[in-house]
Amino acid sequence: MSSASYSFRFKKIIIEHSISILFVLFVFIIITIFIEHKFKEAKRERHSIQQIVNIGNINFSDTLHRELFKETARIYYSYHPANVDSLLHFIESQRTKLFTDEAYKKGSISNELSSSEALNILVMYAKFVALYLIVMLLSYYLTNTLAVYYFVEKKRMGKGDNKYHNLILSVSKNDIDINSKMKATFMFIIKVVRNIFIGIIALFLFSPAYIIAYSMKSIFEIGNYAFMIVLGIISNGLLINYAYKFYTYLIHESRKGYVETAIVKGLSRSYEWNTKDGISIKSILKVNKKFTSHIFQHIYVNARYQYIGAMKQYTSFMITGLIIIEMALNIHGHLCYELLKNILYNRYQSALLIIFLVFLLVKASEILIDYWALRETHKYENAV
């Protein structure tokens, strides 16, 4: 890829994303104007009703006063008597609202977004972005590390599993001695216990965040950021699904022809732990994983390159997970819980601002991922 083509593609990415941001912004402005218009209409209506509710000397709690008002209204609406009932019902609901509506109680019936509210939302947004970045980095490292570990372990265990199956097969055919039978039984028990343990861990990893959080509520403080980070990484199936995705990329790469060629050229192919020509645990745990002179280095790099394509879906799903955590746990002072509250109290301007900010975060992540993919492509296409 030439540098002219590189910069052209980069500009294309920026333009594409900018257009969609502008489009969404435009749609949100239209919705805001529409809501504002509706709100003003409702305010006018409320004002006229308020005038009726507050008519001097009429107490709507008093049956006599209510009947008098009804009679007067009947004369006024002599051609449309049904309107009288509607009016009375409306007045009644309005009066109930005055006592029950939280917005009325707080005296904040305005839909308009004040500067202090906007600032408050921005502070919460900054915290949400920080939380997202930490969860993103940690979970990316963990998905990669788990996938690599699982891949190496599978390669290494391949022989061991065959041994176990052969032993079980011999037991079923009844052609082994008592010692081997004991060994097979022991291995079977170990395998069952191991599978039960893995099953419990898997159930935990597939649990939606709110189930884990509520079951741990009496042990941990759920509004705690450290707890939310851990929850963001391990829950909602995020870690296990994307680690598995990376693992499948590793499997696909390991079946490609270049692997055989590289082995013929003399690269190490052993997957034994911590041996000279094998894989060291230390290299797997490193942030920047390198497996020098080992065929796995090439498998890993190529799988990681393909994984970038899945990263957009990954980030979007991760943000979904974080939103679920904040909303489901009802943690006050957090961005997404405030979004729910704003929707509940019809403060749609604030709600739209929060949704737009979340959209911007996804877009920013997508731009970065596209840029990363472009850089990697540029690197490998040049190498060719």
Place this chain on the structure above:
Amino acid sequence: MIVIQRKDIRWMVIWVLGAMIIWTWNIIFLNKLSYKLIQSAIINTSIEVIFAVMFSLAFGWLQSMALYFFDSSQRRNIFLSIIFMQNIIRSIPQIIGLLIGYVILTLLIMNGVVSSHLGQILWMSFIIGIFCSLEVSDLIIERINYFKKSDYFNAMLCCGVKERRIINREILLKSSAAHLFHKTISLFGVVIFLQCSIDFIISIGLSLDVSLSNFPVTLGGLLAKFDSKQDILAFGAMFMDITYLPRIFFEHLQGVSIALIIVYTLLCLHQIADGIAQEYDL
């Protein structure tokens, strides 16, 4: 032996057996009212999930067909518009999309447009379908492009087979059935997760005028009820005192059953999908 060797069938059997154990346990130990509630929640959730998956498949197919035919025709503007809209939907976190769907549903209920439970279930399935259809569309486009690279596609065109027939019958139905089946199973997992999460989340309410009792009972909604939350909280007590474990399966059965049904189903669906991927080497 076949059942043990094929991972997808093995996990299907495990899922059915597990569900039957939970069901039998609930019949014996759960009070009648909670049992009935859980049953309606399972039925409503199943209907919503099945419809959502059907909508996802239908919308995904429609999008991919539109993208394919508009790309190869002169109407590039429509093609670009669809891509543009798809990218916007992709950038909206699914849960926010569903929340917007619920807000609109609340407005529809308030205005008397949607009143029946079936209508509400269909509406939410429709919204979930929109947000999950992109995965289906991506898969179909990927399969078409894969076959277009080979001589197979052009050879069929030369034989006079219509493009529409090559794509729908030869590529999708005959050569990609396993891929689509795998995607369908994965979609079930995603849809159940999203549906339960959004129903749990909106337990706080989306309007002061619409009560939660206006919505049909689902697993997520039932889990968000106070007594179910208390049951889940009891898990914490188990970590403090392990002897509390047996009591959880008798005294906190409602919440534990719902949580177990959700988590266990998600795990089994993942394993079934993985089994299909292994079986057909996807």
